[in-house]
Amino acid sequence: MTTGLTGGGILQQPELLQELIPALRSVISGSFSVKLRSGYADPQQIFTLLPLFETAGVDFLVLHPRTVVQEYEGRADHTVTARVVQETGIPVIANGDVRTATEGLQLLEQTRAAGLMLGRGAIADPLLFTRLRQRTVAQPDRSERAAMLRFYLTGLLERYQRIFCGEQQILGKVKSVFACMDDPAFARQIKGLKKAVAIRKFQELLASLS
Ligand SMILES: Cc1cc2nc3c(=O)[nH]c(=O)nc-3n(C[C@H](O)[C@H](O)[C@H](O)COP(=O)(O)O)c2cc1C
Structure with missing residues (x-):
């Protein structure tokens, strides 16, 4: 778990984001995305940050819906992802616990996310991207x-x-x-x-x- 204000740790002092996000936006001429957990300790924290991301002009969000405190315990709660998709016009990329193509495609359907980000699933099976694009079998024998x-x-x-x-x-x-x-x-x-x-x-x- 991040202890300082780096990475997800900055969610402990969200007031810093009010300054940081617009400042980054003003110097990034290309696509500017924010990848974050659902909150530091509170999985609802993300909802308090959406207005900031919207007014600052963030291009897309990547959401791993676990809290920072949670580390990798339990499951990613993609009901939070689905609610974020509903509540913001910013495209949301769903991330967390996608291990198979079937899971990934179901997640896209359930959350209406704009895309997926793969971490451990792609390390375990680099063909997972190809499987999700349905260019090879969903599940190898x-x-x-x-x-x-x-x-x-x-x-x-x-x-x-x-x-x-x-x-x-x-x-x-x-x-x-x-x-x-x-x-x-x-x-x-x-x-x-x-x-x-x-x-x-x-x-x-x-x-x-x-
Ligand atoms: C080896 C490894 C390195 C990671 N490095 C980063 C990183 O540098 N920045 C980051 O935001 N997340 C990092 N993560 C977290 C992943 O991007 C992702 O949010 C998390 O693992 C959940 O997705 P998954 O269930 O598909 O692995 C890393 C994860 C792994 C397994």
Whole structure:
């Protein structure tokens, strides 16, 4: 949780936003968006800020409807997103807990949001954007998911080897994506990959992932 006035912490002193948002707007010639949580501790706080965003000329909002205090606990409350969409003319991008294309499309329908922002869901499945655009299957079967994981993790490993040094650092960076992966069907394989302390071993395990 942010303790100071950075990030969502600034919602502890919303009067600062009255100055900050118009000042930023006046110097940003391109599109100016605000990404925020629903509030610091109160999930209704966002409604008190909408008039400011409107009069300042914010182009669009990205809403992650959890409070700052909540961190990642519970579920994102997209009933708040739907109400924000209803109450403001500013386009709203819905963010939070979209893990599958089906969930994302339902969320768009339920909230009437102008779009989606993906975080952890896209780290777990980079094809989620393509799935949402309905250019590939909504949900991969086991063999497709296995092939995707092999391709994705091999690619990450190759790229991280180019920009980081030392097996532990490189593997640590690759393994960080597992924090976003919740694949019960591959739990055993992911556990094995997490335990690998050598790149060679990681590659062997990856090659046999099926
Ligand atoms: C690895 C990671 C890095 C993030 N970095 C930022 C950031 O720099 N700024 C920000 O506003 N949110 C950041 N977030 C929060 C996400 O943008 C998003 O609001 C949140 O994870 C909820 O969406 P999700 O359920 O799709 O992950 C980050 C999230 C993750 C997982």
